[in-house]
Amino acid sequence: MSKAKVNQGINLDEYKNVWIIAEQRDGKVLNIALELLGEGRKLADKLGVELTAVLLGHNMDEAAEELVKYGADNVLKVDHELLKVYTTDGYTKVITDLIKERKPEIVLIGATTIGRDLGPRIASRIGTGLTADCTRLEIDETDGKLLQTRPAFGGNLMATIVCPKNRPQMSTVRPGVMEKAKYNVDRKGNIEKVIPNIKDEDIIAKVLEVIKTEKKEVNLADASIIVSGGRGLGNPEGFKLIEEFAKKLGGVVGSSRAAVDSGWIDSSHQVGQTGTTVRPKLYIACGISGAIQHLAGMSESDCIIAINKNPDAPIFDIAHYSIVGDLYEIIPAIMDAIDDADNILKEI
Amino acid sequence: MKIVVCVKQVPDTNEVKINHETGTLIREGVPSIINPDDKNALEEALRIKDIHKDVTVTVLSMGPPQAKEALKEALAMGADEAILLTDRAFAGSDTWATATILSAALSKIGDYDIVFCGRQAIDGDTAQVGPEIAEFLNLPQITYVSNLEVDEDNNKVIAHRSIEDGYFVMESKMPVLLTAIKDLNTPRYMSAWGIFQNANTTEIMEWTVDDLTVDLTQIGLKGSPTNVYKTFVPTRKFEGEILEGETPQDKAREFLVRMKERHIL
Structure with missing residues (x-):
């Protein structure tokens, strides 16, 4: 040949x-x-x-x-x-x-x-x-x-x-x-x-067996709501709050590469250039600074919310709604607001 | 047994920044490293050498003269010999032309049992050069290798080949081309012996186009089927809204209102 x-x-x-x-x-x-x-x-x-x-x-x-x-x-x-x-x-x-x-x-x-x-x-x-x-x-x-x-x-x-x-x-x-x-x-x-x-x-290189790993299925690509956590969580326990928040919204948990590299969460959750590319209805980035490699995987989302302590974080450049503050205060407040939605919306 | 590992010197893309005014990459002061996946390929070759008798590991790279630094590091990790392919005639090569040049060098090296590449380089992210070399050398290939066993007696390899939701257990006779991913191993550090003895005393061979049997119409910019039409920095001209408020509760309320307005929640 x-x-x-x-x-x-x-x-x-x-x-x-x-x-x-x-x-x-x-x-x-x-x-x-x-x-x-x-x-x-x-x-x-x-x-x-x-x-x-x-x-x-x-x-x-x-x-x-x-x-x-x-x-x-x-x-x-x-x-x-x-x-x-x-x-x-x-x-x-x-x-x-x-x-x-x-x-x-x-x-x-x-x-x-x-x-x-x-x-x-x-x-x-x-x-x-x-x-x-x-x-x-x-x-x-x-x-x-x-x-x-x-x-x-x-x-x-x-x-x-x-x-x-x-x-x-x-x-x-x-x-x-x-x-x-x-x-x-x-x-x-x-x-x-x-x-x-x-x-x-x-066929020279032969497949002897196909093994499906029993990883918990994270279907980021098809999710309509994704709540992602990054290094701004400060510790792996932070993902418990992210999970609770995602559950409340009926969404799934995503993460930045930094959080995966820190060993805080499995790489199947990773959104970005080297992870999964997503375009959900709602993407909430919590404690994610917005490295280009992350933005490349989520910037097409219909609505992006960013929660970050640092007002200069690049994630705010692409967010539809930016919330500057401590995610450990903001997220619980949002969850309370959702529980109390009827009253809050009546007031306005 | 002879293993040739193809490595590329790349800028550490984690350190690359953009000049937003000129829309270009700032490469100054960005450190050059051995491409991470290639390092996994090299580590696996060195592991095979640790376990099996009479294994030689050759590292092969194409690039400018500075790429010698990457080869020095490979020698300091324990590779036996290093070859740099460097010539102006190679400049502007796309993956086709690059694979053409590397496979010409591999033909010259000859008698390899395994050609090992990283899955992809972090600057280009194409993952194409490995399979293209395999095609040009008429070798079977197993890409995305996350686990490897070499059965020297039967002249074959058994590998786990990673896919999105699991892996294939694969078998191939040697010679074979493999591409490594991060999960395969953890690369070793350079050893003192490696730095002071091996890297300093082993001469890095330099081959130019004259050292290779290669069709000149198939290398460099003019031998590349693909051309860069334009490059640009992703623009984000977009004005978002900052949700203001005195307290977290105020901001949470603003959030809720926006979500209802947009019928998201």
């Missing part, structure tokens, strides 16, 4: 349509696939082309139907026993074969732990560029190329990347950032079964 080459003056016009790689686990389509459909739909409409979802796995008829209802014009369903669980070797081979044969213009992959293993392997086998962990995608009005924007230097800098001379233009897309596609039960699309050319010996 000889190494592919880039910048070889290929005919860009041969490449058409937008593809998304729809990741499934245990036959269930991940949220990121629906987010890719949402974003892919916009790009395809802008370019006037079709949106195709590529689905690899085993026994997933329902998943293919679901992708159509969420906006895919076509689903390429590749069903094979060897594709049941993700392997780099199996998935790369099948998807690369399809891309070479059908020549899409854009391929989007979720920037999950799996997508970030798969994406570079596909791009380097084909001989094209890949932009990692994009948070914004646009079509250039002048020449129709894909503008791929992503954070670098821990979110301190944003870079817009292009892939001018090679196709497809490939991006991995950060989960939780793009808007999910709308579900429409009446939507119709083509579901095409693809027979893959894959054999047992193609």
